[in-house]
Amino acid sequence: MSPLEILYQDEFLVAINKPSGLLVHRSLIDKHETRFAVQLLRDQIGQKVYPPHRLDRPTSGVLLFALDPNIARLLTEQFTQAALEKTYLALVRGFCAAEAVIDYPLKEVLDEIADAQAAQDKPAQTAITQYRRLEQFELPLASGKHLTSRYSLLELQPKTGRKHQLRRHLKHIFHPIVGDTTHGDGKQNQLFREQFGCERLLLHAQTLSFLHPVNKVTLRLQAPLAEEFVQVLQAVASNNLLVGDLDVCS
Template sequence: MTEPLTLLHRDDYLVAVHKPSGLLVHRSKLAQGESVFLLQRLRDQLGQRVYPVHRLDRPTSGVMVFALDPSTAARLGEAFAQRQTRKRYLAVVRGIGPEHERLDYALREEDGSRPKAEMPALEAITEIRRLDSVELPVQVDRYPTSRYSLMEVLPMTGRRHQIRRHLSRRGYPIIGDAKHGKGNHNRFFAERLDCPRLLLAAVGLSFEHPVEGYRLAVSCCLDNAMTTLFQRFGWAGHLPVASARRLEAAMLPIT
């Protein structure tokens, strides 16, 4: 029997949920052969219709917000489109990442509708900060030891696969990224560290409530695989906790 989804916040207008890694949000051209989706599971669990207002890639876990009526969906969708939301991610990457950096490589859309060369390059901005790192006495690549970093990631724009593409281009691919990462490191984490997934989690989201007007900050825990890895690497102090709280207008969201 499938376990119920973890609800992080619910009121009369919206619901925030922890999306598991590997679960598609809704039907799309990429969903051929799939029969279970986050949208369907949440609808069945709540016993009412829900409306998606933003997206997370299939392998990414973390906070997702759904509206409970079309009017709220329109307002929330506009807030995401106008960059009035703040998002916080945690990522495990190969190498010792920079202490703090602003990545602003323009990205072409990857929607599969036409060749990439014909797609315009769009502004894409991601703030990254190294929270911790570890060096393992294991040869995974050509070096006798292997180094990895825990990065805090704050995307300022919302291009498709933006975080994965930006970190890979900067030279710090996310572990478990089959497209933009490196296979030997991905296999090491899957086979030796029981982490066969993309190590990217959306752990925080804040936005102005579309009806009540206050700023809502929602955060969630990591799943079991990432939690165990953080504990193993000595990163337990960076484990996020699940919460939903009101913020004063002047407060910075989700730190």
């Protein structure tokens, strides 16, 4: 396996560009998986790493680690208090508004195994996502009763950190993310597999801006899109019936 792409490293922190399909750490959800970002990065840099946040397994992009538990605690506080900025890139079904805020509370997602003892009747939690549309695509591919298929490329900024927030919020407004096998549209996912060879969730954690817990300088980390994501966007753009240039693949 190729080494993990390191985006930033100093004596306190290290950040990688997590590939789609890689779990952050060992999970009861998939007992048979043997590859985890925590272990791979530990072996790659030769020291323990501590994740102050998570990315869903199918999501790619910026994943930050601390190099000792105290730094991890300070970073976790920033994530918990939303004292940082995150941007994601997603391709979704349909034409979205130019910009909008999704303010829709979400009930906590509990795992049947790991959260078996947790209260099952917790009230929904505040969840807010802001987005702006970067591009629109209309493809000459039949979709249901329509002769064409429409999609939007969005920049997403979650203002809260609920589990699967972006995927659930986009489903809520009827613009599910392409490739989402849990909250998405199965027919659209199949269309992208057949037409573009897309086997992944088209959601990428593009940037993470936060205050360095030691030197107090604001860091802005950016993860380039994986080649398979770029190839899908380029294929979609080349088949677009609308006028416009795509300039987000670098």
